[in-house]
Amino acid sequence: MSNCEKQMYKKAGLTLAFFIILTITYLFLIGTLDLRGSYFTPFLQSLPTEAPNYVPPCRSLSPLRVYMYDLPQRFNVGMLRRRSSDETPVTVETLPPWPAVSGLRRQHSVEYWMMASLLVKGEERENEGEGGNGVWVGEERESEVVRVLDPEMADVFFVPFFSSLSFNVYGHNMTDPSTERDKQLQVDILKYLRESKYWQRSEGRDHVIPMHHPNAFRFLREQVNASILIVADFGRYSKSMSNLKKDVVAPYVHVVDSYTDDDTPNPFKSRTTLLYFRGRTVRKDEGVVRAKLQKLLEGYDDVHFERSFASEESIRLSTQGMRKSKFCLHPAGDTPSSCRLFDAIVSHCVPVIVSDQIELPYEDELDYSEFSLFFSTTEAIEPGYMIEKLRQFPEEKWLKMWNKLKNISHHYEFQYPPKNGDAVNMLWRQVRHKLPFAKLTAHRTRRLKIPDWWGRRR
Numbered sequence: 001m002s003n004c005e006k007q008m009y010k011k012a013g014l015t016l017a018f019f020i021i022l023t024i025t026y027l028f029l030i031g032t033l034d035l036r037g038s039y040f041t042p043f044l045q046s047l048p049t050e051a052p053n054y055v056p057p058c059r060s061l062s063p064l065r066v067y068m069y070d071l072p073q074r075f076n077v078g079m080l081r082r083r084s085s086d087e088t089p090v091t092v093e094t095l096p097p098w099p100a101v102s103g104l105r106r107q108h109s110v111e112y113w114m115m116a117s118l119l120v121k122g123e124e125r126e127n128e129g130e131g132g133n134g135v136w137v138g139e140e141r142e143s144e145v146v147r148v149l150d151p152e153m154a155d156v157f158f159v160p161f162f163s164s165l166s167f168n169v170y171g172h173n174m175t176d177p178s179t180e181r182d183k184q185l186q187v188d189i190l191k192y193l194r195e196s197k198y199w200q201r202s203e204g205r206d207h208v209i210p211m212h213h214p215n216a217f218r219f220l221r222e223q224v225n226a227s228i229l230i231v232a233d234f235g236r237y238s239k240s241m242s243n244l245k246k247d248v249v250a251p252y253v254h255v256v257d258s259y260t261d262d263d264t265p266n267p268f269k270s271r272t273t274l275l276y277f278r279g280r281t282v283r284k285d286e287g288v289v290r291a292k293l294q295k296l297l298e299g300y301d302d303v304h305f306e307r308s309f310a311s312e313e314s315i316r317l318s319t320q321g322m323r324k325s326k327f328c329l330h331p332a333g334d335t336p337s338s339c340r341l342f343d344a345i346v347s348h349c350v351p352v353i354v355s356d357q358i359e360l361p362y363e364d365e366l367d368y369s370e371f372s373l374f375f376s377t378t379e380a381i382e383p384g385y386m387i388e389k390l391r392q393f394p395e396e397k398w399l400k401m402w403n404k405l406k407n408i409s410h411h412y413e414f415q416y417p418p419k420n421g422d423a424v425n426m427l428w429r430q431v432r433h434k435l436p437f438a439k440l441t442a443h444r445t446r447r448l449k450i451p452d453w454w455g456r457r458r
Contacts, residue, residue, distance in 0.1 A: 063146045064432045066208075067154035068118050069196075075189060076115060076162045079169050090160075092119045097416075104310050107252040107339040108164040110230060110427070111210035113414040115160040117424045118147040120417045143418065144428040151198055156228070156431060156438075157207045161189045164213035171215070186220045193224070202442040205246075208431055212250060214335050226441075228434050230427065233359050235335025244359065245437050248430040251361045251423060252339035253414050256319040258346040267348075267402055268326065268395045274302035275352065275390060276325035278318050279340060280333070281307045289354060290331045292381045300387060305329070322347035326398060327373070327390055330354065331380070342412050345371075348405040350398060352390070354380040362411065362426050364433065371404040 070089035072078070077090050080099065088094075098112055120143075148154050163186070171182035193199045199207060207227040211217050214236040217224065222241065229247040231237070264270045275297070281290045297305045304321060308314045322328050328344035332355035344351045351372040360368055368374075373390075380386050410419075411426050418424040444452070 063144055064428050064435075065148045065153055065155045066118060066145050066158050066428075067148050067151040067156075067198075068115070068158040068160055069192075071160055071189070071192070075185060076111070076160045076165075079162055079165045090115070090119070095119050101312070103312070104255065104339075105165065105168050106255055108168070108213040108216075108232070109253050109414070110212045110250045111160070111162045111164055113253070113416065113418070113424050114158065114208075114210060114230070114427065116416045117143075117145060117418045117428070118158065143420070144425040144432070154198075155206070155435060157198055159189070159193065159207055159209045159227075161185070161209065163209070163211055163216035167213050167215050167218070171218075183219045186217055190220055190223055202438070203445065205438045205442045205445075206435070210250075212252075228431060228438060233335050233337040235337075235357075246434055246441075248427060248434060249359050249361045249363075250427055251342045251412050252337070253423075254342040254346045254412060255315050255339055256322060256343040256347060258409065258413065259323055259348050262323075262348050262406060268398055271324055271326045271349075272302075273304050273321070273325040274300075275327045275329055275387070276304045276321050276349065277329040277331075277340075278304070278306045278308050278314065278321060279338075280309065289377050289380065290333070293329070293331055293354070296381060296383060297387070302391075303387065318343065319347070322349045325349050326393075327352045332356075332358065332377075345405060345412050346409050348402055348409065350401045350405065352386070362430065365426075365429075366408060366411070371401045371408065 072087040073090055073094075074087070077094075077096055080096055095116060098106070098109060102109075151157070166182045166185050169182075170185075171179040193204065193207070204224060204227040207224075208230065209217070209224055209227045210230040211221070212230060212232050214232065218236075221237075225241045226246075229242055230250050231242055231247055232250065232252060234242050234247075277293075277297075279290075281294050294305055294307065297303050304325070308317075322344055326349070328340070328347065328349035328351055330338070330341045330344060330351050330353045332338075336355045336358040337360075341351050341353065353368075353372055353374050354377060356377050360366075373393075375386055375389075410421055412423055413419075414423045
């Protein structure tokens with residue numbers, strides 16, 4: 001029996017006990033029942049007098065029903081194999097594994113893992129009533145999502161267009177002639193969606209489109225902005241576009257190896273580096289703080305601040321360095337977030353976040369202050385301020401954060417097949433949270449006769 005089932009039975013028992021007590025109390029008050037010496041007395045004495053300890057909410061009983069468009073492989077996995085002309089939709093049999101060596105492309109591969117979660121191996125058809133219900137259910141019964149083959153049954157529609165990979169493969173140089181292929185794919189997918197009656201029905205509001213790379217879908221982004229977008233942050237979006245009400249902030253896919261055997265007897269003392277950073281220091285916008293931090297942090301014996309570029313060797317060294325450090329520095333890059341934060345989490349290295357405008361994944365369910373430290377840009381560049389705070393940080397409090405990191409790091413793991421509570425399942429939960437707003441907006445739009453007054457400035 002799963003933990004969620006145990007919790008449901010426990011809640012059902014408590015609810016039944018409550019109604020029994022209520023009934024007995026009512027009968028006693030109207031004078032029809034005397035509880036003195038009653039056989040109810042031992043039962044009543046055994047009831048709990050205090051509220052049970054809080055436990056995180058279980059997955060809802062009804063998984064999110066997702067219809068995935070059958071797009072030609074040139075829109076998704078075809079880009080992994082450079083077979084961009086393949087017109088057949090991907091299936092569980094033809095799904096290629098994510099390349100073992102893919103460098104920094106991996107960090108924006110959220111789109112791949114979300115699609116793969118709808119193609120889980122060992123699928124079986126769930127039949128209920130005549131003709132079945134058209135739902136494919138994977139082996140993991142506690143999944144947050146099921147794929148439906150009938151679009152009429154869908155809660156949301158998933159668009160498996162790898163816009164991040166398209167940018168990395170075809171548009172990374174921005175002005176290169178091959179950029180036209182990235183643009184053409186966006187034109188083609190937009191045409192495809194606009195011809196769908198399900199897109200027309202909601203104007204795309206109940207459609208889920210991964211757009212994790214800051215430059216993903218950059219040519220026609222505004223044309224799909226009504227949809228539920230899966231983003232890394234809002235650094236490249238105007239305030240009139242993407243926002244927390246409708247969009248989902250997804251973690252980067254970490255590139256360092258997960259620390260799965262972190263059972264050091266005394267981790268606080270064994271992690272001899274106070275603060276660790278390895279990465280680029282020349283960045284744009286809010287990321288200019290990196291260059292300032294480099295100058296401020298030079299000369300500290302217990303601080304490792306190294307300028308480096310992404311490579312397999314650099315990733316290997318970062319894996320080792322983060323595991324030997326108490327705190328891992330996460331300053332803003334070209335956008336407020338970066339992969340470094342999630343590398344720190346799976347390394348159980350307490351993140352030190354220096355970014356004034358960062359938005360974080362799953363923040364309606366996780367309190368990042370329980371396992372991360374936050375400094376404003378102004379605080380971080382004050383000479384000596386941040387280092388002094390870190391050196392004075394209590395060991396007991398750090399150990400509490402370290403334990404918390406170990407307990408929540410599985411929420412940042414992308415894998416196939418997905419597991420209960422991993423990154424993909426957490427993202428589908430977040431999509432579910434956005435659905436009421438999407439439905440409200442779609443329904444209001446259908447009946448409005450004038451421009452929506454809530455969209456105006458007040």
